[in-house]
């Protein structure tokens with residue numbers, strides 16, 4: 001396959017994944033927005049975690065909450081658990097890498113908060129441990145997953161929401177997660193600012 005054809009295929013595959021997501025995900029994304037709004041309006045906060053590209057997504061989402069998405073509005077409390085290298089390295093060094101998010105959830109998480117857990121495979125141990133910690137602290141979980149949801153999907157209860165990207169490929173799943181995050185930001189802005197159109 002020539003270079004141009006390979007690139008065309010990447011764009012086409014992305015478009016097809018997004019088309020499937022548009023068909024399958026509106027209900028769960030709306031449920032996740034409702035869960036986030038309920039927490040935020042109740043004075044609670046959002047904790048977000050993920051590895052690699054999903055760590056970048058966690059930070060991207062937190063910045064759009066704390067600062068802004070498309071409209072000026074009061075900042076919303078959200079913390080990406082991926083950013084404090086002193087905390088992350090000391091937990092990994094003194095305890096275990098799989099505890100890097102769980103410990104932060106146990107310390108920072110309070111009843112009523114929401115954990116947004118992002119994993120394309122649903123298999124990353126530090127994400128699975130973070131969800132266990134969320135359970136202990138009585139946080140609801142919004143999981144952004146892909147493939148078959150992995151063991152992560154089995155950890156969720158009826159109070160949680162899973163947004164599962166309809167793809168087997170990490171890159172396509174991550175792209176879908178970013179669209180879902182932007183849809184959540186849009187829904188939150190509209191609800192808080194009373195935007196109807």
Ligand SMILES: O=C(CO)[C@@H](O)[C@H](O)[C@H](O)[C@H](O)COP(=O)(O)O
Nearest residue numbers: 051052053054119120121124170171
């Ligand atoms: O961004 C990418 C691939 O697109 C990678 O950095 C990827 O995020 C990393 O391999 C992660 O460790 C994968 O973790 P997960 O999504 O399976 O939980």
Ligand SMILES: [Zn+2]
Nearest residue numbers: 060061064182
């Ligand atoms: Zn964005």
